[in-house]
Amino acid sequence: MKTVLVTGAAGFIGSHVVDALLARDYAVVALDNLSTGDRSRLDGRAHFLLGDVRNPDDIARAFERPVDVVIHIAGQASISLSFQDPSNDLTVNTLGTINMLQASLAHNVPRFLFASSMTIYGNPEVVPTPENAEIAPVSYYAVTKYAAERYVHLTAARRDLTTPFDVTSFRMFNVYGERQSLTNPYQGVLAIFIGRLLRGEEIVIHSDGEQSRDFVYVTDVARAWVDAIDAPATFGQVINLGTGTPTTVNQLCDAVLSANGQSRATYPVRYAAAQLGDLRASGADITRARELLGWEPQIRLEDGMRRTVEWAMTAIKR
Numbered sequence: 001m002k003t004v005l006v007t008g009a010a011g012f013i014g015s016h017v018v019d020a021l022l023a024r025d026y027a028v029v030a031l032d033n034l035s036t037g038d039r040s041r042l043d044g045r046a047h048f049l050l051g052d053v054r055n056p057d058d059i060a061r062a063f064e065r066p067v068d069v070v071i072h073i074a075g076q077a078s079i080s081l082s083f084q085d086p087s088n089d090l091t092v093n094t095l096g097t098i099n100m101l102q103a104s105l106a107h108n109v110p111r112f113l114f115a116s117s118m119t120i121y122g123n124p125e126v127v128p129t130p131e132n133a134e135i136a137p138v139s140y141y142a143v144t145k146y147a148a149e150r151y152v153h154l155t156a157a158r159r160d161l162t163t164p165f166d167v168t169s170f171r172m173f174n175v176y177g178e179r180q181s182l183t184n185p186y187q188g189v190l191a192i193f194i195g196r197l198l199r200g201e202e203i204v205i206h207s208d209g210e211q212s213r214d215f216v217y218v219t220d221v222a223r224a225w226v227d228a229i230d231a232p233a234t235f236g237q238v239i240n241l242g243t244g245t246p247t248t249v250n251q252l253c254d255a256v257l258s259a260n261g262q263s264r265a266t267y268p269v270r271y272a273a274a275q276l277g278d279l280r281a282s283g284a285d286i287t288r289a290r291e292l293l294g295w296e297p298q299i300r301l302e303d304g305m306r307r308t309v310e311w312a313m314t315a316i317k318r
């Protein structure tokens with residue numbers, strides 16, 4: 001049985017990756033500082049360690065048992081908070097990744113997977129955007145994520161390594177689904193809309209709502225992470241995870257409202273100024289994920305959204 005160390009394991013995406021790992025009989029060590037994570041998301045079979053990826057002593061505890069694979073998902077995930085507190089964004093996202101790389105090398109871990117982000121493309125010329133598009137971040141968050149991604153791949157390319165170190169980065173687009181925070185106003189536009197609707201609060205759309213996003217369901221994303229562990233074709237690669245189908249924020253809002261028997265005519269929706277670092281158009285070219293991983297998103301937005309709304313209605317009562 002292989003042991004996988006998952007950082008950010010009590011987070012939205014991390015907890016689903018843990019579920020997918022356990023379903024395939026991996027042993028899981030889960031490291032999280034619970035800054036936005038929640039232990040209740042985490043399957044009790046994972047060995048939980050409260051710790052911070054900025055703290056080498058905390059990381060050392062996570063390697064006390066032999067680790068075969070590191071899945072580094074912990075991160076500061078908010079674009080707006082990256083502008084409010086750039087040094088926190090930098091230390092968590094970039095320094096935290098450097099720390100995880102150093103510890104992985106020190107413990108001869110042969111496999112390392114990293115949570116990168118589509119935000120690194122900025123406002124791309126081509127949508128759907130392939131991985132070889134120009135990198136042009138428009139937020140501090142995207143800068144720290146891209147720096148971390150480059151550290152991962154440059155580390156794997158070091159000529160002084162004496163043991164194998166194979167890396168993969170997933171440039172995830174807008175991931176959504178069950179367990180995304182309904183109360184965190186800084187990350188996850190779909191969960192923010194659903195949370196506001198279920199609490200009877202007005203929905204705020206930044207900009208004119210015609211900006212597009214590529215929403216990909218979290219279990220589809222988790223499957224890609226676990227499939228990649230033993231897929232040599234993905235070694236050394238950066239891989240987009242999206243659906244290829246852009247949805248405008250207005251369309252998203254309408255879908256959330258109509259799933260609850262409402263519309264923009266019946267429910268308070270306010271338009272506000274665009275936020276710093278907002279992107280205009282975003283969509284993934286997923287040819288590489290298809291070719292290297294045989295990966296295909298399976299959950300259509302309407303189905304994933306219905307599941308998310310059903311989950312949210314029970315979660316919000318708790």
Ligand code: NAD
Pocket residue numbers: 007008009010011012013014031032033034035036037038051052053054073074075076077078092096115116117118171172173174175176
């Ligand atoms: P999340 O906030 O739910 O998960 C992040 C997890 O990391 C949380 O459990 C948090 O407690 C933990 N964490 C944060 N700082 C930490 C630290 N210093 N030490 C240890 N643990 C720490 O967010 P998410 O949406 O699940 O995102 C997970 C990762 O994926 C992030 O790195 C994010 O940048 C990246 N990402 C997310 C999306 C998306 O659409 N949600 C898209 C692209 C990339």
